[in-house]
Amino acid sequence: MDASLTRLTLTRPDDWHLHVRSGSLLKSVIAHSARQFARAIVMPNLKPPVTTVAQALQYREEILSALPAESNFQPLMTLYLTADTPPTQIQQAAESEHVYAIKLYPAGATTNSAAGVGDIRAVYPLFETMQRYQLPLLIHGEVTGEQYDIFDREKLFVDNHLSEIVRQFPELRLVVEHLTTADAVQFVSAAGPNVAATITPQHLLYNRNALLAGGIRPHYYCLPVLKREQHRQTLLAAATSGNPKFFLGTDSAPHPTHLKENACGCAGCYSAHAALELYAEAFEQARALDKLEGFASFYGADFYRLPRNTDRITLQKQTWTVPDRYGEGEASITPLRAGEQLTWQLENA
Numbered sequence: 001m002d003a004s005l006t007r008l009t010l011t012r013p014d015d016w017h018l019h020v021r022s023g024s025l026l027k028s029v030i031a032h033s034a035r036q037f038a039r040a041i042v043m044p045n046l047k048p049p050v051t052t053v054a055q056a057l058q059y060r061e062e063i064l065s066a067l068p069a070e071s072n073f074q075p076l077m078t079l080y081l082t083a084d085t086p087p088t089q090i091q092q093a094a095e096s097e098h099v100y101a102i103k104l105y106p107a108g109a110t111t112n113s114a115a116g117v118g119d120i121r122a123v124y125p126l127f128e129t130m131q132r133y134q135l136p137l138l139i140h141g142e143v144t145g146e147q148y149d150i151f152d153r154e155k156l157f158v159d160n161h162l163s164e165i166v167r168q169f170p171e172l173r174l175v176v177e178h179l180t181t182a183d184a185v186q187f188v189s190a191a192g193p194n195v196a197a198t199i200t201p202q203h204l205l206y207n208r209n210a211l212l213a214g215g216i217r218p219h220y221y222c223l224p225v226l227k228r229e230q231h232r233q234t235l236l237a238a239a240t241s242g243n244p245k246f247f248l249g250t251d252s253a254p255h256p257t258h259l260k261e262n263a264c265g266c267a268g269c270y271s272a273h274a275a276l277e278l279y280a281e282a283f284e285q286a287r288a289l290d291k292l293e294g295f296a297s298f299y300g301a302d303f304y305r306l307p308r309n310t311d312r313i314t315l316q317k318q319t320w321t322v323p324d325r326y327g328e329g330e331a332s333i334t335p336l337r338a339g340e341q342l343t344w345q346l347e348n349a
Helices: 023-034 053-066 087-095 120-133 153-168 182-190 201-205 229-239 272-285 289-303
Strands: 007-011 015-018 039-042 074-080 099-104 137-139 174-176 195-199 246-248 312-321 341-346
Touching: 007 289, 015 246, 015 272, 023 053, 023 272, 039 053, 053 074, 053 087, 087 099, 087 120, 099 120, 120 153, 153 174, 153 182, 174 182, 182 195, 182 229, 195 229, 195 289, 201 229, 201 272, 229 272, 246 289, 272 289, 272 312, 272 341
Parallel strands: 015 039, 039 074, 074 099, 099 137, 137 174, 174 195, 195 246
Antiparallel strands: 007 312, 312 341
C-alpha cells in the first residue's frame, strides 16, 4: 500500500462485537458506533442479562430509540446463555428476524458474567440445538478459577474446551471472540469454515506493557487482558492476512470513568469513538491498508450470512486529538487514547 495515501474509502463496515449498555450510558455512546458502522452484534451482558427473545426485542427498541434521528444503524441482538436456557429459546431466537446469535460467558470470566455457564459440558445439549438451527455461538474463550494464571486463560480454554466443542459439534457455527493469543489464532486458522473470530483494535495495537509499564493504566484493562508482543504480532498478521475467518469486532465496552479509575477497576476499553481510525492505524503499521476493507466490511457479513453493505465511508489522513472524556457526570467515559493524537479521521465525523 502506498505510504503517501491520504484518503481511504471503504464499503461501510459492521462491528461484530459491541457493548452499548443501557440507560444514560447507552445514550452517551450509541451515536459513536452508528456514525461509522451499519450494523453491530450487540452483547447481552446487562444487569439482568438478556436471556430471552422477548428481552432482546425490548433491548433492541431501547437502542433504536437512543439513535440519532437520521441514523440507519441496525442492532443485531444476541441472547445470554445460562445453564437454565431452554431449547425453546434457541429455536425462537433462530426464528426471530432480530436475534442473530447466542453468547457464552464462562461464569466469572468478565463484566456481568456471574450468570454465565459454570460447567460447559452441561450445556452441550444446547450446542446441539444451535447446530441444528444453524444459530451462531459466540464464545468468550477463557477458563476461570483462581488456580489459572490470567495470561494463560485463553490458551487453556482453547486446549480444554474449544477443541472438544468443535469435535463434538462439527457443524456448529462458532465465533471465538476477541482473540488475544497466537494459540487461538492457530486454532481458528486450522478449524473448519464454520469457525471464525473477532479481533479488537486494542489487541492489534498494544501489548501488556501498555497496561502495566510505568504504572497501572486502567483504560487499557480489558478481558482477555493484553498479552506479550509476540501474540500481538500474530494477531496483526492474522487480521491483515485476508483470511475471511478473522473480522472486526471492537468489543468496545463503556464504563464510567469513576468505575475504571477505581481500586477494583472494571474490565473494558472504550473504542467506539474512533474504532475505524484505530484499526486503520494498526493496518497502516503492517503496511496492509488494502486488507482493511475485507476485515472490516466483508468477512463478518459473509459469516453471518447477511448482505454486504453498499454505501461507502472515507477515512482521511488528518491528525486530531481524542477528547479527554465523553458524556457527563455519572455517565462520563474516558475513551481509549484520551488526550492523544490519532492520524486517521472519519470524514464528516
